[in-house]
Amino acid sequence: MRQSPTERRTGHRSTFAVLALGVAAFAFLQSLVNPVLPTVQAELGSSQTDVTWVLTANFIAASVFTPILGRLGDMTGKKRMFVVGLGTMALGCLLSAVATDLSVMIIGRVVQGVGGGVLPLAFGIIRDEFPQREVPGAVGAIAGLTALGGGVGLILAGPIVDAFGYHWLFWVPLIVTVLSALAAQFLLPESRALSAGSINWISAALLSGWLVGLLLAVSQAPTWGWSSPSVLALLAAAVVLAVVWVVAESRAEHPLIDMTMMRIRAVWATNLVTLALGAAVYSALGFLPQLLQASPSDGHGLGASVTESGLMMLPQTVAVFVLGLVAGRMALRFGSRNLVVVGSLVSAVGFLLVVVAHDSEWAIYLITAVNGAGFGLAFSAVANLIVAAVPAHQTGVASGINANVRTIGGAVGAALMASIVSGAATTGGPPGGSGYATGFLVLTGVLVLSALAALLIPEVRRDSRIHNGPDVEMRHPEVALVPGGTLVESESGSPPGGRQNEP
Incomplete structure (x- = not known):
């Protein structure tokens, strides 16, 4: 590992504000397009099949570039790659904003996908710059912001298109992203510890x-x-x-990705949980608004507009953000693994309620609040588990892979849900209500499996510290950072060769 040149360090609260703005901009952009895809289809004169590439191209690009940017950040500096990710995302927004045909729109969405690397880079910068005791709370808050930005996108998409046209779905994120990139360039500190090697x-x-x-x-x-x-x-x-x-x-x-790192139980078990959580949350974001917008004459749905369905999702957004803010402190008391188990089961209850009580507005507000509480606990805890499981110089790539796993889970979950819903459709008619019920019942089972998989994650050890630099906490009984930053596993939970201090 090599050290970067010494520079004046920005206060960690200012650092957090810059990271939060960049991550929120990416999450906001990701969710804006989904609810108004039919409008984009009509404006560009494309078919329903072709317009789905506006979504597909984006998440494929994000999946490919997220671990690469994470690795480049570990090697060349996380601030540098954070700015690159935001700058590339802004370029993609510009292309999509001026697009007059579907091909240019899709190219713009591919370029935007490079910005997916900002999330793992943000986690890495937090671990580098924050006092150890504040890392869990800051990581949880950033994870919560991804949901906040996504929820705000769902709510504002309809009003933006109605007032200004679909091009402003990209002009607004472009402005926010440029401001984020400038703030990152001038305010974020560069990484002090860089990993050796090349891509x-x-x-x-x-x-x-x-x-x-x-x-x-x-x-x-x-x-x-x-x-x-x-x-x-x-x-x-x-x-x-x-x-x-x-x-x-x-x-x-x-x-590019250390296979030894991927064999650590804390890493692969957390990724397994993330796969299930990704399948559940992406499916909910895609298909619950669709259910709400369905006409009651079809035997299900509330006939809500795009804006109204977005507002019904607001409790989920607020709950995810609020629980993300407090999840770090809760993890110190109850353990991150336990938060994942409880969060998965709480959201499973919410999905089960969708099956039995989706025919009234008050029930939907309650359901989305329950879902948000569960997802807020689970996703914030997952982010902390990944950050805690690997050495600092691998934080970017480990978090990038975890983000990738979530995307893969989301793609599989959304495809499975689409097959279930469309399979229940009557010939020439809309998807049947039984299809939604079956789909959300399946997702309930997926969340139960997420809770069971979380039991495989090693317990977080909160009562011991080791000498691995100032204020570095021993986090997992099976994963220890011994002097010099070497990652080892221990069956007994004691860090081999490491000296411990009492807290």
Whole structure:
């Protein structure tokens, strides 16, 4: 590990404000387009199948570039790559804002996807710059902000399009993103500790190949059919490339993603939980507003407008943000693993309520509040678990992979939900209410599995510290940072060779 040049450090509260603005801008942009996709389709004169590429291209690009930006941040400086991510996202917003045909719009959305790296980079900067005791709260708050930005996007999408037109779905994020990039450039401190090595571009190409194959297959499966030759070929290619990628990474001198790190129980178990949580939350964001907007004459739905359905989702947004703010302090008292278990089960109750009580507005407000409380606890705790499980110089890439896993889970969950809902549709008619009920019942089961998977995560140890620099906490009984920053695993929970202080 090498040290970056010494520079004047910005106060961590100012640092948090800049990071929060950048992450909120990305989350805001991600959710703005979803509820008004039919409007974009009509304005650009495209088909329903083609316009879905506005969403698909974006999350594929985000999945590919998130771990790469995380690794580059660990190597060359997290501030530098945070600014690059925001600047690229702003360029993508500009392309989409001036687009007059679907192809330019999709190119803009691909470029915007590079900004997905700002979330893991933000976690890494927090770990580098914040006092250790404040890291869990700050990470939880940033995780909560992703939901806040996403919820605000759902609420404002309709009014923005009605008042100014769909182009302003990109002009508004462009303005916010440019301001965020300027603030980051002048206010954020650069990383002091940088990891050695270089980007393994062969590994990056293999990672990109299997991610594109997998996400493209699951996102298009509801349209092409799960048993179609195209979907099966893409899935097969994804499996083959993933296997080759793992072998290549295991043998690389400077791997893009350290396979030793991925074998740490705290890392793979947390990623397993994230996969299930991603499937649940992305499906809810996509299909609960759709259910609310359905006409009551179809036998389900409330006939809400885009704006009204967004307002009904507001309690979820507020609850996720509020619980994200307090989750760090709760984790110190109850343990992050326990918060994941409780949060998953609380959201499972919310999804079960969707099945039995989605025919009145007051019930929807209650349901979205319950969902938000559960997701706020779970996602904030997951972010802290990943940050705590790896050495500081691997925070960016570990958080990037975790964000990727969430995206993959979201793609699989959304595709599964789409297949269930559309499969229940009557010929030539809208999706049947039984399809929504079945889909949310399946998602309830997914959240129960998330709670069970969380039990595999090692307990957080909150009563001991080790000498690994100032104010560094020993977090997991199976994962210890010994002097020099080496990551080791211990069956007993004692850090091998490390000296402990009493708290």
